[in-house]
Amino acid sequence: MTDSVYHPLLNALYRNTNVQFWLLQIVGWFGLSLVSFLSLNLWYNQQDTGYIAHTLLQSALGVLVSWPLRSLFHYFWNDKLIFRLSSALAGIIGCSLIWSILRISTFMTMTGEKDVWADFGGWLFGSFLIFLSWVAFYHLVKYYQLLQNKHETILKLASDTQTEQVKRLQAETVAREAQLKMLRYQLNPHFLFNTLNAISALVKVHESSKAHEMIIQLSKFLRYSLDNDPIHRVSLRQEIEAVTQYLNIERTRFGRRLQLEFDIPFDCQSIDVPSLILQPLVENAIKYGIAPAVAGGKISIIASLKNDYLTIDVIDTGPGIDKNHDIVKSAGIGLKNTDERLKQFYQDDYELRLDNTKKGGLCVRLRVPIH
């Protein structure tokens, strides 16, 4: 239940125990005077102003006399049961005595009746019962409130846990999706299919040492993919090694149509990069730059270091891209994933841009901080 459901006054009533106390005091005591009027005054036919005024006055006195009881119970609330019981009993007896005396003396002055003190025992007995009820009712309400509070706390706790759980599940889903996407890259079925085809061909044409070499390359590449969690970083040297394995496998298929060029200066090699960040770029370069060209082409990977930023260019000799298109869209899902991964690693402190080279090919540039 939320606060906003109620009118502010009702809300105060619901939340504020002081308001509740005084409301119950007034309703209870003046309810009692109503009962007393309807029973005693009418029964004894005491309808003079004095009698009726006294009925109201004794309720007002009741409100005042019972007031300190609240503080008394508060004081002993966390004490042993025996103290609480005895203090309650003492309170009841004390209040009954005071209230009875006050009632009788005011009754005699207001109505002019005499010798009422003789009935003191009867008055006291009635008072005792009323205060006993008061105390019982007070504890009933008090314990009800406590129970209610506890219940609310538990509910809130439960809903908090639930919200927390939903959040955690969402985060997990996002992470798992990212990992699945990566796995799709690492074990691209097309790539695996082509590679196995090539190996089977090598065996058939009796080039078993080449077949062996290719199987080794493939297993190295797969091991790299499996060993390196996509959320971790590896050194650029390791990353380039993996890409080289990938490219060597592709070169078995493309033959002389695929040429390679690497320029990775020594000071760049130990810099960490997200693992397998280059492979999709190289895959794209082959798909769009090399495969459609009758004469094939060249893929160059060039790294450089400047002002604490590492720049890696993946350049092909293909047809380039139409600059009028949205770069990420036109280069397909692969580049979008790369962009998402870079964002996860570097937030906004990175650059991924596509440019057509002077010779008409495509240059994909990655620029990341070296920290």
Next chain:
Amino acid sequence: MQKLRTIIVDDEPLALKLLRTVLSEISDIEIVAECSNGKQAVEAATELEPELIFLDIQMPGMNGFDVIKSLQTDIMPMVVFVTAFHQYAVDAFDLHAVDYVLKPLDSERIARSVERAIDRLKNDVDRSFKSPLIGAIEEISERASKEKPDESVNNLPDGMKRKLLVRDSGVVKVIPFDDIDWVDAAGDYMCVHAVGETHVIRSTLRDLMTKLDDNLFVRIHRSTIVNVERVVSVTPLQKGGSLLHLTQGESLKVSRNYRDSIRKFFK
């Protein structure tokens, strides 16, 4: 029996080598050329007139289908597609009884293709090999573009009388008759070769001949007509035929029977 003269075509050197190795184990086959792209394949096929061609579909530049479209009907060899293609392509091949082998290649499957080719050579005296191939290719491109082929050589407005409308992957193109280099018929289809491209339409050669200018277009083979203005040179061949070389670099075979009709244009 005489060996089947065969051309093998694949852009991947290893795949080509594998094809050669597998075929060399079959005694009925004589490999007369190995090509690593579509252009080489067309040249080799025109020059050597093989009986059989093993043709990779996915190749850069001119793919396997382009090779079929640009080969003259009259010299079309039997074709076995070698492909790692999608299922719908395979369906189209089955429908038009076109032979195909799925990668990865295995020797038994290749041997069966060769047997089938030998059977067909014995039984099919017409040598109408291009028609089912074009049928399959059209089927595939229809499915890919989800469009019905447009066969509108007819019903053109007056201003369009000397033009041809063709639909290529969903786009309708207008081709002036003067742009047409040569045309060959393949069953229910016509391959119109214009400015280096081949357009396939549903029509008959006779129908088209009535529309084309007699002084420009000449029949050089049973199923081939050529725009004489595009002929750059003529090479005579041994058995009485000859080879026409066109401005776009293509070569066309002239049959002995049509020798005279071409001769009068060059006098």
